[in-house]
Amino acid sequence: MSTAPTSTNTPLVCWNCHERTVGTHFCSACGKLQQIPQSLDYFALFEMPKKLWIEMDGLEQKFLQLSWKLHPDNFVNATEMERELSLQRSSELNDAYRTLRDPVGRVEYLLGIEGERKEGEKKQQAPPELLEEVFELNESLDELREAKESGGDLTALRVSLEAARGNFQEKLVEVDGQLQSAARDWDAALTADSAARKKIMARLNELLNRRSYIRNLVTNVQKELL
Amino acid sequence: MAYSDKVVDHYNNPRNVGSLPKADPNVGTGLVGAPECGDVMKLQMKINPETQVIEEAKFKTFGCGSAIASSSLATEWVKGKTVEEALSIKNTDIVRELSLPPVKIHCSVLAEDAIKAAIGDWKKKHGIEVQVAEKASH
Ligand code: FES
Numbered sequence: 001m002s003t004a005p006t007s008t009n010t011p012l013v014c015w016n017c018h019e020r021t022v023g024t025h026f027c028s029a030c031g032k033l034q035q036i037p038q039s040l041d042y043f044a045l046f047e048m049p050k051k052l053w054i055e056m057d058g059l060e061q062k063f064l065q066l067s068w069k070l071h072p073d074n075f076v077n078a079t080e081m082e083r084e085l086s087l088q089r090s091s092e093l094n095d096a097y098r099t100l101r102d103p104v105g106r107v108e109y110l111l112g113i114e115g116e117r118k119e120g121e122k123k124q125q126a127p128p129e130l131l132e133e134v135f136e137l138n139e140s141l142d143e144l145r146e147a148k149e150s151g152g153d154l155t156a157l158r159v160s161l162e163a164a165r166g167n168f169q170e171k172l173v174e175v176d177g178q179l180q181s182a183a184r185d186w187d188a189a190l191t192a193d194s195a196a197r198k199k200i201m202a203r204l205n206e207l208l209n210r211r212s213y214i215r216n217l218v219t220n221v222q223k224e225l226l
Numbered sequence: 227m228a229y230s231d232k233v234v235d236h237y238n239n240p241r242n243v244g245s246l247p248k249a250d251p252n253v254g255t256g257l258v259g260a261p262e263c264g265d266v267m268k269l270q271m272k273i274n275p276e277t278q279v280i281e282e283a284k285f286k287t288f289g290c291g292s293a294i295a296s297s298s299l300a301t302e303w304v305k306g307k308t309v310e311e312a313l314s315i316k317n318t319d320i321v322r323e324l325s326l327p328p329v330k331i332h333c334s335v336l337a338e339d340a341i342k343a344a345i346g347d348w349k350k351k352h353g354i355e356v357q358v359a360e361k362a363s364h
Contacts (some may be wrong), residue, residue, distance in 0.1 A: 131257045135266050138288040213264055 003212065012037055015081070025070065025089070033070070033085045041113045042096035050184035051190065052107060054100060063097045073133055075124055105213070116201040117208070128208055130171070137164050137217060141224055158225065165221045175211045182207060230325040231293055234293035234362045241302050246270040254348025256340040260332050265289025267297050269340035271304060271312075273348050278309045285340070292330040296320050296337035309345055 012034070014021040019029035024047065027034055043050045046062050070093055075086040099105045111117035144157045186200045229237070245268070246253045256269045265288060272282040283301035287294045299320060304312040317331070317338040326334055349355075 044300055128259075131259050131266060134259065135257060135286075135288070138266060139286075142288075214263060 010202070020103065023064060025066070033082055033089065035085060036089060036092055038216065042100055045093065045096050046100065049190065050110060051187045052103075052110065053187050054106070056101070059097070059100060063093070066093055103183075104179070104208070107179065107208060110186075111201055111205055111208070114201055116198075117205055127213065130214075133164070133167070135218065137161075137168070140164065141220065144224055159219055161225060165218060165225070168218050168221070172214050172218065174213065175207055175214060179204070196216045229295075229320060232299075232327070233291055233295040236298040236324075237291045238318040240285075240294055242284050242298065242305075243286060246272055246284050247280065247287060251275075251351050252348070254344040254346070254351070256343030256345070256347060258336055258339045258343055260289070260336045262272075262291070263290070263332070265293050265333070265336065266294050267293060267336050267340050269297060269300065269337070269344045271344050271348065273309060275352060280304045280307055280309065280312055290330070291334070292324070292326055292333035293336055296326075296334045297323055297340060299323060300337040300341055304341060309348075312341055313345060315341060 012021050013019070014027035014030060014032060016032040017027060017030035019027065020033060021027040021029060023034065024037075024040065024044065025034060026032065029051050041050075046059065046066075048054065048059075048062075055136060067090065070086055070089045072083065072086045072090060075083045078086075079141065099109045108117065140157060140161050144161060146152075147157055181199060182203050186197070186204065189196050189200055246255075248255050248270070250272070252275060253270055253272050257266070258269075259266045267285065267287040267289060269285045270283065271280045273280050283304050285297040285301050287297045296317075300315070303315055315338065317334040320326070320334040320337055321331055324334070
């Protein structure tokens with residue numbers, strides 16, 4: 001994915017008729033399928049504003065429409081260039097749909113294109129007020145592993161780990177709620193100045209890190225409890 | 227990735243693993259987490275209030291080999307030092323001693339932060355003004 005923040009309005013030239021094309025997917029002059037413009041992000045691909053609240057039915061309909069239009073089956077008799085393009089664009093469309101459909105993936109993606117989060121970056125932000133609990137959890141996990149090896153009694157350990165897991169799962173729900181409310185803030189600030197938007201993005205980023213940290217913990221506990 | 231001999235040695239024979247009574251007024255506890263990987267480290271020291279000499283140090287680390295080696299080394303280094311001397315230990319000293327590669331620098335940062343946090347906790351218990359913690363250089 002390109003991160004170059006090119007303007008969405010950059011005039012593009014059709015590879016086929018060399019006219020300037022204004023259509024997102026097809027040339028407005030000759031109707032040929034176009035290359036993926038560098039500036040086209042997933043939101044623009046679905047012709048949606050960069051909002052974090054997305055109406056699912058609308059997204060799905062748009063996806064079905066587009067996938068029908070871009071589908072390689074429509075291009076079996078077309079030129080090699082068009083067949084290639086249709087493949088590329090279909091797979092991009094699928095990625096875009098999968099990303100936007102997922103409320104968390106959507107936030108990650110948005111922060112990525114806004115330059116607020118590097119691709120693939122997954123900082124495991126240990127929330128300072130959780131350190132104590134995290135440490136204890138790790139200790140119990142250790143004890144459980146040792147007890148498993150030595151064939152000791154696991155019942156009490158399991159009970160306390162189950163409780164810890166429940167506790168962290170609750171925190172996960174809490175973070176999800178906070179993420180939702182920050183997402184609403186973002187949507188409300190769509191036309192606000194960049195400082196205000198930056199602040200919301202920083203918050204979203206922090207919440208994402210927190211979420212992935214807690215989720216990791218829960219997964220680790222789950223693995224041990226199996 | 228290959229670990230240096232010193233890391234392997236500390237990893238296999240970590241010094242001073244364990245804990246000290248947290249409630250003891252002479253014990254400072256530092257609990258820190260690495261944002262990069264989520265590893266957590268606890269470092270505790272028992273400090274003589276008269277001489278300000280660190281008499282005992284213990285650690286427990288849930289993390290990678292470098293983090294374990296860094297904290298093990300940190301406990302060795304701080305023992306016998308005064309609080310002020312211990313505060314001058316830099317993560318770069320740890321990196322040098324253990325020959326840590328760039329990707330493992332944050333593990334040494336964790337150890338430096340843990341030393342500072344433990345001393346900060348002890349100072350707080352004794353009503354000593356804690357200077358705004360200087361962030362370890364990465
Ligand atoms: S990899 Fe996280 S402390 Fe070393």
